[in-house]
Amino acid sequence: MKIAVIGGGSSYTPELIEGIILRADQVKVDEIVLVDIESGKEKLEIVGALAKRMIQKSGLPIKIELTFDRIKAITNADFVLTQFRVGGLKARANDERIPLKYDVIGQETVGPGGFAKALRTIPVILDICKEIEEYSNDAWLINFTNPAGMVTEAIHKYTSVKAIGLCNVPINMQQMSATILEVDRKDVNISFAGLNHLVYATKVVVNGQDKMATLIDRIIEGRNMNMKNIHDAPWEEDFIKALQVLPCPYHRYYYMMDEMLIEEKEAAELRGTRAEQVQAIERELFEIYKNPTLDVKPKELEERGGALYSEAAISLITSIVTNDHAIHTVNVLNNGAISQLPDDVVVEVSCVVNSEGAKPIQVGKLPPELNGLIQQIKAFEQLTIEAAVTGNKQKALLALVTNPFVPSSKVAKQLLNDLLEANKDYLSKFSMEV
Template structure:
C-alpha cells in the first residue's frame, strides 16, 4: 500500500504518522510519500526527519520518502491525502484581517475568509485531481484541506476522482459529549447532518438511551463543547433548549455574530489574528521537531488545534481497507440524503463506510429551525465553488452577497476587490479585470 500526503511538510503530519503506526495491524502500509512545494523545503525536511524517526522507533517496514515531485508521489498511490495551505499562514492572516476592516467576521473557513481560501485552493485541488485521474485513477482522495466541504464539492463536480472530505469537528464533538456525560466515547452514538463547519448533532444516545437533554444541560452549565481555535462564548440557555439539536462550535460565528466579531477585533489588536498566533505556535513546534532524539508526536502539537485529526483520518482509511462498515461523519454528495438540498451539494453527514466508500444514513427533512441557515450557506458555497473554478466575478460577488456575515452588496463588492487584490498571485483565473465597478 502506498500513501501520498500532499502538504507533507505540515505541522500536522506527525499526528498522521502516529495514526498509521497505531493501526499497523490493519493497514499494511509499504510506503508513505510526503510531498510539498520547494518553498516548503525546510519544513518538509524537518517533518520528514521526525516521521522517519517515528517509523524507525515503531519497527515497521514502512519506507518514508520526501519529494517535490507531486506526480511521482501520486503515481500508483492507493490513497492521496491532501492537507495543504495555498499562500501559507500569511494568506490566512490576510483572510482574517480584510473582513475586520468592514466590521465583518474574519475567519479561516467561514465567511469572506473561507471564500478567499476556497478561491486559492480549488484550482490547485482540481489540478491534483487531473494528476490522480492520469497516474492513479483508482486512488481514494481523502481531503482535510479547508474549506473541506467546498473543496470536496468542487472535486465531485469537476473531476471523476473518488473523494471524501474529512473534518475533525464531529469526532471532537463526540469526545466532548462523552466527557460531559461521563461515559466512554464508544458508548456515545451521535447522528450528524449539515455542512462542513455548519453541522448539527441531530441525535445523541448513550447505550441506546436518548441523551440530548442531559448533554445540553451540561453545556449550559459551562462544560466544554468547543474547539481550541474558537472563542468560547457561552450558549444562551433558552436558545439551546429551543433548538434541541446540538450546533457545532463553528455555529457561534452565525448565532453569536456580534460577540464573536468583537472578540476577533480585540484579539487582532492585542494578540494578533488566529493565523498570527498559529505562526508563533508553529515556529516553536518546528524547533521541537528538529530535535534528533525526538521520535514520538510531541504533546505541544495539541496547541495547534488538530485534536483527533489522525484518528478521524486513519480510522476512515482503515474502514475502506478492511470493509468494516464503521460509522464516520464525512463530506459526501447529498444525492437525496437531505431532501431540501440539491443532489449535487456536498453535505457533512454520518455514513457507513465500506470498501466501496461512504454510504450516507438517510436524513430526510431537516427542521425549519436549522435548514434555512444551511440552505443560505450552501448557496454561498455553490456560488463560491463556481467562481473559484471559472474565474467568474459575478458569481464571486453573488457568493459574498449570499454569505450571512456580509451586510450589503456594497460591502460584498469592497470585500471582493480587496480579496482579489490581496490574492492576485494565487488567482490567475481572475486576472481579466481587477475590479467590479
C-alpha cells in the same frame, strides 16, 4: 499500500504518522510519500526526519520518502491525502484581517475568509485531481484541506476522482460529549447532519439511551464543547434549549455574530489574528520537531488545533481497506440524504463506510430552524465554487452578498476587491475589479 500526502511538510503530519502506527495491526502500510512545494523544503525535511524517527521507533517496515515531485508521489498511490494551504499562514492572516476592516468576521473557513481560501484552493485541488486521474485513477482522495466541504464538492463536480472530505469537528464533538457525559467515546453514538463547519448533532445516544437533553443541560452549566481555535462564548440558554439539537463550535459565528466579531477585533489588536498566533505556535513546534532525539508526536501539537485528526483519517482509511461498514461523519455527495438539498452538492453527514466508499445515512427533511441557515450557506458555497472554477467576478460578488456575515452589496464589493488584490498571485482566473 502506498499513501501520498500532499502538504507533507505540514505541522499536522506527525499526527498522521502516529495514526498509521497505532492502526498498523489493521492496515498494513508499505510506503508513505510526503510531498510539498520547494518553498516548503525546510519544513518538509524537518517533519520528514521526525516521521522517519517515529517509524523507526515503531519497528514497522514502512518506507518514508520526501519529494517535491507531486506526480511521482501520486503515481500508483492507493490513498492520496490532501492537507495543504495555498499561500500559507500569511494568506490566512489576510483572510482574517481584511474582513475586520468592514466590521465583518474574518475566519479561515467560513464567511469571506473561507471564500478567499476556496478561491485559492479549488484550482489547485482540481490540478491534483487531473494528476490522480492520469497516474493513479483508482486511488482514494481523502481531503482534509479547508474549506473541506467546498473543496470536496468541487472535486465531485469537476473530476472523476473518488473523494471523501474529512473534518475533525465531528469526532471532537463525540469525544467532548463523552467527557461531559462521563462515558467512553466508543459508547457515544451521535447522528450528524449539515455542512462542513455547519454540522449539527441531531441525536446523542449512549448505550441505547437518548442523552441530548442531558448533554445540553451540562453545556448550559458551563461544560466545554468547543475547539481551540474558536472563542469559547457560552451558548444562550433559551436558544440552545429551543433548538433541541447540538450546534457545532463554528455555529458561534452565525448565532453569536456580534460577540464573535467583538472578540476577533480585540484579539487582532492585542494578540494578533488566529493565523498570526498560529505562526508563533508553528515556529515553536518546528523547533521541537528538530530535536534529533524526538521520536513521538509532541504534546505541544495539540495547541495547533488538529486534535484527533489522525484518528479520523486513519480510521476512515481502515474502513475502506477492511470493508468494515463502520459509521463515520464525512463530506460526501448528498444523494438524497438531506431531502431539501440537491443530490449533487456535498453535505457532512453520518455515513456507512466500506470498500466502495461512504454511503450517507438518510436524514430526511430538516426542521426550518436548521434548514434555513443550511440552505443559505449551501447557496454561498455553490456560488463560491463556480467563481473559483470560472473566475467569474459576478458569481464571486453574489457569493459574498449571499453570506450572512456580509451586511450589504456595497461591503461585498469592497471586500471582493480587497480579497482579489491581496490574493492576485494565486487567482490567475480573475483579472479586473468588479
